[in-house]
Amino acid sequence: MLNSLKLQDLRKKLSAAIDQRVRIITAGLGIDELRAVMRGDPPTERPNPRYKVHTTSFLFHIRPRYYERGSTIFAHTFRLGFFTTFAFAVETITGLILMIYYTPSPDEAYSSILNLMSNVPFGSMLRDIHRLGAEAMVIFTTLHMLRTFLTGSYKKDRSFTWLTGVILLGVTLLLSFSGYLLPWDQLAFWAVTIGTSMVEAAPVFGTEANLLLRGAPDIGAGGLLRFYLLHVVLVPLIAILVISIHYYKVAREHGISQPARIEEGKASPEQVKNAKQRVDFIPDLLTHEVFLTALGLFILVAAIAFNFYGGAPLEHIANPQQTPLDTKAPWYFWWLQGMLKLGDKTLMGIILPTIMVAVLVGIPYIDRNPHRSLFKRPWAVGLGLLATLAIVVLSYMGLPEYGIPTPAASRIIQDMAPEEGLGPLREVPFEQLQPGVYEVGQEVPNNLCPDLILGSDQPRGCPELTEVFKDYNDRIIRAATVTNLPKNERLPNVQAVMVIEDWQQDLRKVTMRIGWDDVDSAERKSYERHVYIHRDHGGE
Amino acid sequence: MSRVQIEIFLGTLLVLATGALIIVYGLGEEERMARLERQQQGQAIEVGAELYDNNCKGCHGPQGEGVPGLCPPLNDKYLFTDRMKDVGWSGSVEDYIVATVSSGRLTSTRPELYAGQGSPAMPAWSEDYAGPLRQDQIRNIAAFIMNWEPTAPDRRTEGGQLAGPPVGTDITIELPEGDTVNGEALANAKGCVGCHVSTPTGPAWSASEGTPGIADRSALRIEQADYNGTAETAEQYLLESIVLPKAYVVEGYLDNLMPANFGSTLTAQDAADIIAYMLTFK
Numbered sequence: 001m002l003n004s005l006k007l008q009d010l011r012k013k014l015s016a017a018i019d020q021r022v023r024i025i026t027a028g029l030g031i032d033e034l035r036a037v038m039r040g041d042p043p044t045e046r047p048n049p050r051y052k053v054h055t056t057s058f059l060f061h062i063r064p065r066y067y068e069r070g071s072t073i074f075a076h077t078f079r080l081g082f083f084t085t086f087a088f089a090v091e092t093i094t095g096l097i098l099m100i101y102y103t104p105s106p107d108e109a110y111s112s113i114l115n116l117m118s119n120v121p122f123g124s125m126l127r128d129i130h131r132l133g134a135e136a137m138v139i140f141t142t143l144h145m146l147r148t149f150l151t152g153s154y155k156k157d158r159s160f161t162w163l164t165g166v167i168l169l170g171v172t173l174l175l176s177f178s179g180y181l182l183p184w185d186q187l188a189f190w191a192v193t194i195g196t197s198m199v200e201a202a203p204v205f206g207t208e209a210n211l212l213l214r215g216a217p218d219i220g221a222g223g224l225l226r227f228y229l230l231h232v233v234l235v236p237l238i239a240i241l242v243i244s245i246h247y248y249k250v251a252r253e254h255g256i257s258q259p260a261r262i263e264e265g266k267a268s269p270e271q272v273k274n275a276k277q278r279v280d281f282i283p284d285l286l287t288h289e290v291f292l293t294a295l296g297l298f299i300l301v302a303a304i305a306f307n308f309y310g311g312a313p314l315e316h317i318a319n320p321q322q323t324p325l326d327t328k329a330p331w332y333f334w335w336l337q338g339m340l341k342l343g344d345k346t347l348m349g350i351i352l353p354t355i356m357v358a359v360l361v362g363i364p365y366i367d368r369n370p371h372r373s374l375f376k377r378p379w380a381v382g383l384g385l386l387a388t389l390a391i392v393v394l395s396y397m398g399l400p401e402y403g404i405p406t407p408a409a410s411r412i413i414q415d416m417a418p419e420e421g422l423g424p425l426r427e428v429p430f431e432q433l434q435p436g437v438y439e440v441g442q443e444v445p446n447n448l449c450p451d452l453i454l455g456s457d458q459p460r461g462c463p464e465l466t467e468v469f470k471d472y473n474d475r476i477i478r479a480a481t482v483t484n485l486p487k488n489e490r491l492p493n494v495q496a497v498m499v500i501e502d503w504q505q506d507l508r509k510v511t512m513r514i515g516w517d518d519v520d521s522a523e524r525k526s527y528e529r530h531v532y533i534h535r536d537h538g539g540e
Numbered sequence: 541m542s543r544v545q546i547e548i549f550l551g552t553l554l555v556l557a558t559g560a561l562i563i564v565y566g567l568g569e570e571e572r573m574a575r576l577e578r579q580q581q582g583q584a585i586e587v588g589a590e591l592y593d594n595n596c597k598g599c600h601g602p603q604g605e606g607v608p609g610l611c612p613p614l615n616d617k618y619l620f621t622d623r624m625k626d627v628g629w630s631g632s633v634e635d636y637i638v639a640t641v642s643s644g645r646l647t648s649t650r651p652e653l654y655a656g657q658g659s660p661a662m663p664a665w666s667e668d669y670a671g672p673l674r675q676d677q678i679r680n681i682a683a684f685i686m687n688w689e690p691t692a693p694d695r696r697t698e699g700g701q702l703a704g705p706p707v708g709t710d711i712t713i714e715l716p717e718g719d720t721v722n723g724e725a726l727a728n729a730k731g732c733v734g735c736h737v738s739t740p741t742g743p744a745w746s747a748s749e750g751t752p753g754i755a756d757r758s759a760l761r762i763e764q765a766d767y768n769g770t771a772e773t774a775e776q777y778l779l780e781s782i783v784l785p786k787a788y789v790v791e792g793y794l795d796n797l798m799p800a801n802f803g804s805t806l807t808a809q810d811a812a813d814i815i816a817y818m819l820t821f822k
């Protein structure tokens with residue numbers, strides 16, 4: 001018996017057995033075929049097993065068998081749809097890990113983030129990637145929309161794809177917005193309070209919708225839990241569903257469009273023929289995607305490891321009793337904040353955005369021009385660019401610096417030492433905060449603390465404190481002496497100081513006080529703020 | 541090489557590079573986490589300092605020095621050493637502070653020294669006990685108070701002894717020449733500033749609308765129709781107010797707030813210095 005089993009037979013049997021296992025896992029690709037795929041060789045069997053996979057494997061059946069060469073030209077798609085999907089995948093994975101450390105309750109949320117950052121190895125990196133990925137997803141989605149608009153890829157049988165795309169834009173913004181509240185800091189709390197108060201301005205059901213979102217008249221435990229569930233369950237589920245529909249259309253129905261110059265006849269028959277060639281999914285498209293994924297991951301990690309991305313912000317814990325002086329929506333909502341400055345909430349926060357969405361949805365039906373080339377649709381392209389410009393301008397107007405008059409005294413002090421974040425005063429090295437009373441006047445000494453010696457290798461005195469104080473001084477003197485400023489920016493008869501006190505070990509207290517005569521009533525007014533600065537407050 | 545091969549090659553390089561980056565980043569993780577922890581602690585102290593200033597300084601003094609007769613000092617070595625043993629608290633000092641501040645204190649544990657407001661001696665501060673502060677805020681205040689530990693003076697050994705005989709309660713005695721600078725230091729150390737300067741617990745020493753400063757005011761007091769003390773000069777009035785606060789109680793104030801034992805805790809020189817200092821508030 002044993003003798004009859006030749007060694008060669010055994011090897012053959014073994015490799016056949018392995019090949020069979022591999023085929024089961026890869027849904028039909030044998031070992032030899034896999035090798036050929038990796039090397040870029042032609043298929044080893046007939047019929048082409050690389051196509052068969054697309055019917056036998058679930059994961060491959062939602063992928064295209066091939067794209068036409070013309071539609072894979074980089075400058076046609078810039079791979080923006082791919083990178084949006086990539087960002088979504090990154091968000092899903094990092095998000096799942098973040099969920100391990102996060103507790104969605106007002107008492108715990110903020111401290112769980114603090115704990116994540118100071119107690120979990122790679123916690124900060126995880127949080128930064130999740131934040132950066134979210135912003136990237138918004139950027140990619142928007143650019144992807146702009147590109148499909150400019151290449152005229154929303155026409156005819158792609159109009160439904162466009163519609164699902166518009167839904168995805170909304171879903172992306174909703175994902176970001178719902179995640180924004182979760183750290184439960186001042187930034188988050190007030191941005192979301194303002195955001196949801198817009199819902200309240202909706203006619204008829206506004207109050208109810210707002211209540212439904214917030215869980216109570218004000219955001220609290222209920223609201224946080226709702227936003228959390230929206231962020232980790234409902235919106236991602238919708239996103240996965242709609243992305244699948246969106247992508248299935250592209251992959252299995254109409255493919256990615258050809259560049260307009262191929263489709264609309266400018267190209268030579270040679271070029272057209274070339275553009276219609278098939279680029280197979282296995283191995284070309286697949287390798288390309290894996291490569292792009294590696295590239296994307298590298299960029300993400302490098303951006304964080306080299307600190308190109310400033311890091312996910314975390315302000316003081318949310319305090320419903322204290323409205324910050326400057327509230328700021330995330331940048332992708334500045335346009336909305338800008339619009340709100342132009343009119344009332346119902347018009348600018350509900351009616352106009354609804355119209356904007358309606359226009360976006362309606363584009364394939366409004367624009368009946370059959371051409372796709374940029375040059376043959378001047379109206380569509382012109383209006384599109386105009387709308388983009390409008391969004392940019394509105395975003396600028398949405399900045400807190402724009403169009404919100406703050407009284408000079410509080411503005412100056414807020415700029416010196418903002419309630420949140422660092423600001424020039426906190427950036428002064430701790431040792432230079434020499435206790436003393438520094439009065440604002442016409443003459444500022446070149447060095448506020450000439451006797452301070454911080455070490456032999458450092459300049460004498462406190463150059464950085466002096467710099468900051470000079471700025472404070474100049475702004476106050478300007479507000480006091482320049483008489484043609486707007487009323488709220490003037491400080492006639494000003495008297496101002498900056499007092500630095502040693503408060504505790506490693507803790508100094510800086511008091512900034514400004515007194516002036518009110519322009520209208522001539523009454524004496526004053527404004528002051530205490531800032532406590534600890535040696536380790538961080539941020540350097 | 542075909543495009544596929546180039547992409548496989550570059551992709552592998554990128555994956556390796558990403559891995560290397562993560563490893564390098566990971567080497568600094570311990571140090572970075574420790575730094576973040578220090579930062580969070582520093583920020584907690586900053587926040588605590590502000591909350592303390594808004595809520596506690598009226599009783600415990602702007603710098604935690606306490607107010608004799610009213611509230612205990614919190615920047616006191618005793619709090620960080622033997623206090624826990626004396627009250628029978630087995631946890632950490634920080635937890636003791638959190639617990640005390642959260643629930644307040646119904647009656648003082650040292651009524652003859654620090655009576656507080658009466659009952660409760662100190663109100664509850666936590667939202668959970670109908671106070672105004674959230675638990676995280678109380679934790680921040682506790683971090684701030686704990687930061688006094690390294691510099692806390694030991695009041696039991698310092699200045700317990702008087703430098704001479706106490707001034708007593710006879711307001712007609714001849715006081716020595718007063719020194720305003722020392723007077724200011726004493727006014728701080730004895731808690732006068734806590735009630736009269738930084739908070740409105742007692743009548744403000746500095747002038748405010750319609751009311752002259754304590755220096756000019758004391759001369760006017762003895763002319764007042766409702767004045768029922770025995771002082772005949774401004775200086776005597778001030779001394780009387782210090783050592784016999786109940787002799788004349790300023791309208792609008794409770795008669796039991798100002799500690800009544802300064803006659804035995806100040807020397808004649810101390811009293812003279814403080815009076816000289818008060819006389820600078822015109």
Ligand code: HEM
Nearest residue numbers: 077081082084085145148153154162165166168169256257
């Ligand atoms: C979560 C957000 C989105 C994802 C993940 C996504 C994904 C994709 C992918 C992978 C493609 C294949 C072609 C390419 O890479 O460019 C594609 C095509 C397309 N997308 Fe999206 N997309 C999203 C949002 C949008 C939005 C906001 C719009 C427009 C309102 C849009 C409209 C289209 C159209 C019209 C096509 C067909 C393009 C063509 O045939 O040339 N998509 N999308």
